[in-house]
Amino acid sequence: MARISLLKNQGILSLLLIIMVVLSTMVPNVKAWTEADFEIFDIVDALEKAEGKDTTFYSWLGVPASASQADISKAYRKLSLKWHPDKNPGDAKAKERFTRLGVIVTILRDATSRERYNFFYKNGVPRWRGTGYLYSRFRPGLGTVVVVLLSIAAGMQYIAGQINYRQEKKRILEFIANARTQMIHDAPKGRAPTLGRTYIEVGQRHMRCEVKSDTAIAVYPDERTQEPILLDAEWVTQPTVESLFLVKWPKRLINKVLGKKDQVVEEEEGTVSEQEEEVKEGAETTATESPKRTTKKTRRTGGGEKVNVMGAKVGGRRRATKN
Structure with a gap:
């Protein structure tokens, strides 16, 4: 499924590239001013x-x-x-x-x-x-050129982030749709559950999964470890202007000069895309030993207060609890 999507994206990019080359050859002939x-x-x-x-x-x-x-x-x-x-x-x-x-x-x-x-x-x-x-x-100076290039790079980063956001969310929803299709196929006639356990095919391998809601699904890459990877479309972070490097880097520099520390808004050890990669890896290989189910870390928030992070790993996410 992922490979088919990738091939489609490559085909679209190739078509756009061909159109740009054709237009670039036509423009000089149309706009050949002396x-x-x-x-x-x-x-x-x-x-x-x-x-x-x-x-x-x-x-x-x-x-x-x-x-x-x-x-x-x-x-x-x-x-x-x-x-x-x-x-x-x-x-x-x-x-x-x-x-x-x-x-x-x-x-x-x-x-x-x-x-x-x-x-x-x-x-x-x-x-x-x-x-x-x-x-x-209107020959621009060095400063103008740098600002324009940085603005173009930030714009491309924002566009790429929006594309990744939509693709990741769509991929999770496709997992849920495929799981529900399998549930309907396996269920008796007249009964069509939308939540529960079933199997989905990932990387030419059937994996046990559990549909938890319209946006969340738990996938078990390894039957022996019994440790699920929870994928939730609501967890996919949509890029904003504040997430662009053109805004983040100056903000970090100012905080560093002023001696301020970045506040920890949410404790995470992985993103949704990393969880999806873990599901794919589980489809290709089988884990030899179970990873540790609990961890304990100490992080420092912006106010300097220590926060102990404990909890079972579910899709790479852990919630912070204060002691």
Whole structure:
């Protein structure tokens, strides 16, 4: 069952990888902007930011889109006299307009550049211009790169945690469903118990088990030790933002600097996934001797008070009791 699930996950990942490769080969062909296009993007953004949205080269010069080179040159001479720095001493905005005017007229005087601008003038300037363009225009510093990489890693950790959480919970519920199916098969007609003892197949081996509730099942990997491993879907911990390393590590560092100790919320010696692995191992091998049924440990809580942890092992979990 686990192997089939793994093969399905591998098939999905392979399909996603193929789709990403195909898209990566198509994107350069669709978004192959040139350096001249990038220059047009820059001047369009600067013009709209300074003169208002939807301001175009032609509307700013005061000529129609079908204007001839003579009309463009005439408009250029008129505006250059108006915004020349010598006639506007100390006016930074006039100087900026004069510089922008020279760039725009240079683009419109060149037939190839004007043809490219007319294309964007009619179809609109694209929002996405490629990562290379963004990086060259908004070059991030080392701190920004580190923060972005850590954020991506934390996001991937959260997604992986959510996937593992759902898979572990689903696996336990499948154990319970299979056990109940076996109980219905073995029960007399008209009697369909939902709780009780039966057998399930794990790793091509039949194991005795006991369905305790809709979310809990006890599995006996070894008949001789009679020590069950309790699997409960409610015990599976759903990842939260606080469980991300991006939050946990700084918190631990701050506690260490301040001399505080992390409080023990729950005493555990294993997770649900570790219990499932123990069930699988029990299906493949038989234990030669029974493990110790009781343990005693001393742990220290955040307040410095000692807590003795005692109890029988049931699925790797022990509850703390104070003496």
